[in-house]
Amino acid sequence: MNSFQLALRVLRTDGRTRVSAILIAVGVAVATALVLLLVSLPGATETRADRSAWQQYGEPSEDGASLELVASEDVAPDGREIQRVDVAALADPSRIDLPPGIDSLPGPGEALLSPELADAVDHTPGSQLGERFGANAGVLGDDALAYPEQLVALVGHAPEDMPSTAMPQDGFSPAGRGADPMLGLLAGVGVVVLTVPSMALVASSARLIAARRERRLAAFRLAGATPRQVIGMVTAETAIAAAGGALLGWAVSPLLRQAATTVPWDGGTWQASDFVLGAVPTVAIVVVVPLLVVLAAALGLRRVLSAPLGAAGGHTPKPLRWWRLVPLPVSGVLFAYLATTASSQVEATLLLVSMAMVIGSLTLAGPWITAAIGGLFVRRWRRPSALLAGRRLRDDPRGAYRATAGVVLAVFTGSMALTVLPSIEGQAGALREYTDGVLYVNADHGSLQRIAADTNDALARYGQDERAVTIGDAFLGDENALARVVDCDAAEQLLVVDMRGACEGAPGVYTPYPDVSRDELTVSAEFGQPGTSLPAAVPVRPMTTTGELAPEAIVDPAVLPADFTPNTGTVAVTSTPANVDVVRTALVSAAGGLPVQSRQARLDGQVSQLDDLQRVTVIGLLAASVLGGCSAAIAAAGSVLDRRRTFGALMAAGTPVRVLARALRAEAALPALVATVGAGVAGTLVGIGLFTMVDDGAKVLTPWLAAPVVLGIGVALIASSVCTPALRRVQAEPLADE
Amino acid sequence: MPTRPALSGHGLSKRYGTQYALSGVDIDITPGEAMAIVGPSGSGKSTLLHVLAGILPVDDGEVTLGGTRIDSLGETKRSELRRTEFGFVFQSGMLVGELSAEENAALPMLLAGAGRKEAMAEARRWLEHLGLTGKERNRPGELSGGQAQRVAIARALAHRPSVIFADEPTGALDTRTGGETMTALLDAAAGSGAAVVVVTHDRDLAASVPRTVSLRDGRIDADTRAGAVVPA
Ligand SMILES: Nc1ncnc2c1ncn2[C@@H]1O[C@H](COP(=O)(O)OP(=O)(O)OP(=O)(O)O)[C@@H](O)[C@H]1O
Numbered sequence: 012m013n014s015f016q017l018a019l020r021v022l023r024t025d026g027r028t029r030v031s032a033i034l035i036a037v038g039v040a041v042a043t044a045l046v047l048l049l050v051s052l053p054g055a056t057e058t059r060a061d062r063s064a065w066q067q068y069g070e071p072s073e074d075g076a077s078l079e080l081v082a083s084e085d086v087a088p089d090g091r092e093i094q095r096v097d098v099a100a101l102a103d104p105s106r107i108d109l110p111p112g113i114d115s116l117p118g119p120g121e122a123l124l125s126p127e128l129a130d131a132v133d134h135t136p137g138s139q140l141g142e143r144f145g146a147n148a149g150v151l152g153d154d155a156l157a158y159p160e161q162l163v164a165l166v167g168h169a170p171e172d173m174p175s176t177a178m179p180q181d182g183f184s185p186a187g188r189g190a191d192p193m194l195g196l197l198a199g200v201g202v203v204v205l206t207v208p209s210m211a212l213v214a215s216s217a218r219l220i221a222a223r224r225e226r227r228l229a230a231f232r233l234a235g236a237t238p239r240q241v242i243g244m245v246t247a248e249t250a251i252a253a254a255g256g257a258l259l260g261w262a263v264s265p266l267l268r269q270a271a272t273t274v275p276w277d278g279g280t281w282q283a284s285d286f287v288l289g290a291v292p293t294v295a296i297v298v299v300v301p302l303l304v305v306l307a308a309a310l311g312l313r314r315v316l317s318a319p320l321g322a323a324g325g326h327t328p329k330p331l332r333w334w335r336l337v338p339l340p341v342s343g344v345l346f347a348y349l350a351t352t353a354s355s356q357v358e359a360t361l362l363l364v365s366m367a368m369v370i371g372s373l374t375l376a377g378p379w380i381t382a383a384i385g386g387l388f389v390r391r392w393r394r395p396s397a398l399l400a401g402r403r404l405r406d407d408p409r410g411a412y413r414a415t416a417g418v419v420l421a422v423f424t425g426s427m428a429l430t431v432l433p434s435i436e437g438q439a440g441a442l443r444e445y446t447d448g449v450l451y452v453n454a455d456h457g458s459l460q461r462i463a464a465d466t467n468d469a470l471a472r473y474g475q476d477e478r479a480v481t482i483g484d485a486f487l488g489d490e491n492a493l494a495r496v497v498d499c500d501a502a503e504q505l506l507v508v509d510m511r512g513a514c515e516g517a518p519g520v521y522t523p524y525p526d527v528s529r530d531e532l533t534v535s536a537e538f539g540q541p542g543t544s545l546p547a548a549v550p551v552r553p554m555t556t557t558g559e560l561a562p563e564a565i566v567d568p569a570v571l572p573a574d575f576t577p578n579t580g581t582v583a584v585t586s587t588p589a590n591v592d593v594v595r596t597a598l599v600s601a602a603g604g605l606p607v608q609s610r611q612a613r614l615d616g617q618v619s620q621l622d623d624l625q626r627v628t629v630i631g632l633l634a635a636s637v638l639g640g641c642s643a644a645i646a647a648a649g650s651v652l653d654r655r656r657t658f659g660a661l662m663a664a665g666t667p668v669r670v671l672a673r674a675l676r677a678e679a680a681l682p683a684l685v686a687t688v689g690a691g692v693a694g695t696l697v698g699i700g701l702f703t704m705v706d707d708g709a710k711v712l713t714p715w716l717a718a719p720v721v722l723g724i725g726v727a728l729i730a731s732s733v734c735t736p737a738l739r740r741v742q743a744e745p746l747a748d749e
Numbered sequence: 750m751p752t753r754p755a756l757s758g759h760g761l762s763k764r765y766g767t768q769y770a771l772s773g774v775d776i777d778i779t780p781g782e783a784m785a786i787v788g789p790s791g792s793g794k795s796t797l798l799h800v801l802a803g804i805l806p807v808d809d810g811e812v813t814l815g816g817t818r819i820d821s822l823g824e825t826k827r828s829e830l831r832r833t834e835f836g837f838v839f840q841s842g843m844l845v846g847e848l849s850a851e852e853n854a855a856l857p858m859l860l861a862g863a864g865r866k867e868a869m870a871e872a873r874r875w876l877e878h879l880g881l882t883g884k885e886r887n888r889p890g891e892l893s894g895g896q897a898q899r900v901a902i903a904r905a906l907a908h909r910p911s912v913i914f915a916d917e918p919t920g921a922l923d924t925r926t927g928g929e930t931m932t933a934l935l936d937a938a939a940g941s942g943a944a945v946v947v948v949t950h951d952r953d954l955a956a957s958v959p960r961t962v963s964l965r966d967g968r969i970d971a972d973t974r975a976g977a978v979v980p981a
Pocket residue numbers: 745765769770788789790791792793794795796797
């Protein structure tokens with residue numbers, strides 16, 4: 012009988028081995044499915060980016076340009092971002108190559124809308140949304156969208172109506188920006204953070220039969236089997252389970268993929284086909300994952316084979332050496348340093364390497380810390396459960412740490428992320444240039460008046476009282492101080508300045524520097540160009556600034572020399588929360604593709620990216636915790652079954668199941684709880700530390716920080732839940748020597 | 750020393766499937782008495798012990814302790830009885846590997862809610878009594894088989910039970926150590942006034958016990974007291 016047949020026979024006849032094999036298979040399946048998904052993430056973002064490449068500027072083409080294009084972002088009434096592309100055909104439209112999903116180029120005054128945007132337009136008054144785009148001339152197909160619910164408008168114009176900043180290019184941009192590096196990084200972290208708990212699950216499942224297997228191995232060796240034969244037998248057993256698990260993982264991966272399509276990232280969800288992985292990487296993963304498991308099983312056997320026959324625990328262990336602690340701070344500092352400085356691709360790779368080092372040193376330090384915690388319990392116990400838990404931690408700190416390593420890792424990483432993310436969010440901000448509620452368009456001077464006039468026509472048509480104002484740019488004196496050319500009242504209303512009542516007097520120049528020299532009062536339309544002097548009679552009045560991007564001076568147009576015109580400027584209009592969408596519609600429809608900006612829109616954009624990260628972190632934490640809880644539970648069940656004879660004897664001697672179960676529950680839950688809460692606290696501290704290095708801004712401690720602790724308690728509960736059933740099983744068995 | 754209750758079984762029968770492991774066994778154990786149960790393998794020795802101790806329910810017959818029926822009690826009551834009135838010694842000690850000798854001896858008391866200090870002091874007293882001074886901190890793996898059995902005896906006696914049940918307590922020991930362990934068990938039990946019911950394969954060891962009950966096919970076939978044979 013070869014080792015394969017022997018393994019099959021054992022699996023058929025021995026219940027506990029079968030349970031262990033099934034659990035190993037499940038762990039491998041979960042790991043395989045997760046790795047398949049995570050590895051497909053960078054490709055998925057690339058697929059997305061390629062689909063939506065046409066929405067971005069392409070290569071400029073001076074001679075062979077077939078179209079002119081302006082890409083901009085707009086905001087829908089519900090706050091979602093609209094990707095807007097304004098285009099004018101320069102050649103025969105039928106000769107222009109169109110990207111997939113776009114059937115025809117919209118003519119002037121027409122627009123193609125994505126299905127979701129078309130739906131929004133249908134359900135919103137035209138003045139709030141629809142009139143920004145023009146006549147609806149069809150829909151954009153899914154192949155033209157980054158994600159199915161993306162809001163996109165492709166708006167057609169005549170070439171002469173395009174803003175001068177439009178990009179002449181030969182057709183639409185064919186290739187996207189490539190993979191999203193952030194998601195690529197997260198996928199890398201995810202592979203580590205989620206596969207470690209899956210592997211811990213595999214390891215605990217293997218442990219479930221370790222005691223029995225050791226006895227069987229001893230019997231085989233006594234019967235004269237060579238170590239090779241023994242390794243072959245156990246490896247075959249594991250290989251059957253692992254290979255089955257990998258295939259199962261491959262089989263269920265479409266389901267996981269389907270679930271992943273619903274998780275929004277960078278604005279929206281996914282198409283199922285985004286996550287499809289090539290045949291070669293798929294086969295590689297399905298082969299490599301179980302291979303690693305089998306290798307680990309074979310390596311784990313070395314210990315069994317080198318141990319003296321029949322030696323079974325019950326010895327005072329040697330304490331672990333303190334040097335195990337050393338690499339942790341070293342790699343931690345390296346990681347923190349790289350995290351704060353990394354900017355290039357190489358450094359980002361180094362960052363991942365240093366994170367692997369942190370994890371590696373955690374594997375060294377973890378058992379030491381586990382043993383130290385165990386020692387604490389052993390010294391301080393009041394109840395036998397604390398003593399038992401402490402002794403188990405101290406006797407086999409490596410094994411105990413291994414069982415919780417997955418959760419520790421995930422919770423550590425997760426808490427760190429959850430600390431850093433909201434702190435960044437607290438930082439999120441857009442510098443103030445205009446007062447809140449102001450919408451504005453930057454344009455060259457030639458377009459300013461026309462945009463303002465069209466905007467005001469629309470505003471009048473919509474029955475709004477607000478009116479758009481043009482603000483010119485000018486540079487004052489040798490220092491080229493930025494001045495905005497606008498009258499005093501409008502400046503006060505639109506810009507982050509306080510005119511302190513100065514608007515009562517005759518028009519003048521307003522500046523926070525009251526002792527400015529008259530020689531400095533020259534204006535230029537172009538940065539660095541020599542300026543024209545202002546008349547000596549122009550009054551200079553004080554103002555104060557109330558925002559970070561306030562101009563250094565306001566120049567009333569009335570005091571400018573008659574021949575002075577600014578080159579560039581802004582059309583700005585105030586809005587209230589009640590009419591912001593109508594005002595935006597008026598401005599967008601007048602701007603001809605130039606981006607309409609506001610501080611609020613910029614803030615919303617930042618928050619949504621942080622939401623993405625937070626969501627992904629919490630999903631990762633949850634998955635890791637469930638896996639960790641399962642492996643802790645299996646480990647707990649295994650440890651009860653390993654000591655079945657002792658516990659059977661204790662129950663026979665009258666110890667109620669309830670009392671023993673309470674002790675064992677505490678024994679199972681304490682390490683899990685201590686490990687998760689400890690990892691959570693450590694992660695939070697490292698996160699705060701990391702963040703302090705980046706910026707000493709306010710640290711926002713959100714309720715999310717409680718998540719790791721809650722999950723830790725969950726893991727502990729899952730782990731301890733199996734004690735009573737396991738004991739009942741032991742109790743139901745006849746009291747006998749095995 | 751307080752008077753201890755007597756343990757009796759009448760008409761005890763236990764069936765596994767169609768096969769009788771015990772059939773109609775009558776047995777009385779007076780307070781403080783030591784009794785050996787002998788018989789060939791499969792004759793029902795362990796079954797009788799487990800039935801008397803309330804670990805196994807009977808199919809027929811009754812078990813009384815101090816005149817009170819205990820076989821009809823619920824599992825909770827029976828396990829309480831086992832915890833307070835009985836002590837157990839098994840073949841291979843069945844000590845908890847993570848705990849030291851003294852902690853193992855103290856475990857039943859601790860699980861029953863005794864304080865750490867008192868339980869440990871009581872355990873140490875019994876270990877000393879059983880000649881284990883200096884071994885209190887050793888783990889089971891660091892004790893010889895005989896020493897481990899004496900820890901198990903300390904564990905069985907520490908809460909001062911009325912009856913000690915021992916199922917082949919010397920089965921895994923060599924003859925000399927087995928004899929010493931049996932002597933330690935009988936002496937310690939006598940010292941605390943507990944009755945002892947000990948199952949053994951070893952006729953020589955049984956000879957050191959004042960009363961010997963011999964089983965065959967689930968029936969008592971001899972009950973020997975101080976040399977005299979009393980037919981069943
Ligand atoms: N759980 C059980 N299920 C089925 N039959 C059992 C069970 N336990 C015991 N038996 C049977 O009951 C009979 C008595 O068993 P018992 O264990 O009492 O014997 P014993 O005298 O203790 O034997 P040994 O000296 O080998 O320990 C045997 O025939 C045995 O096969």
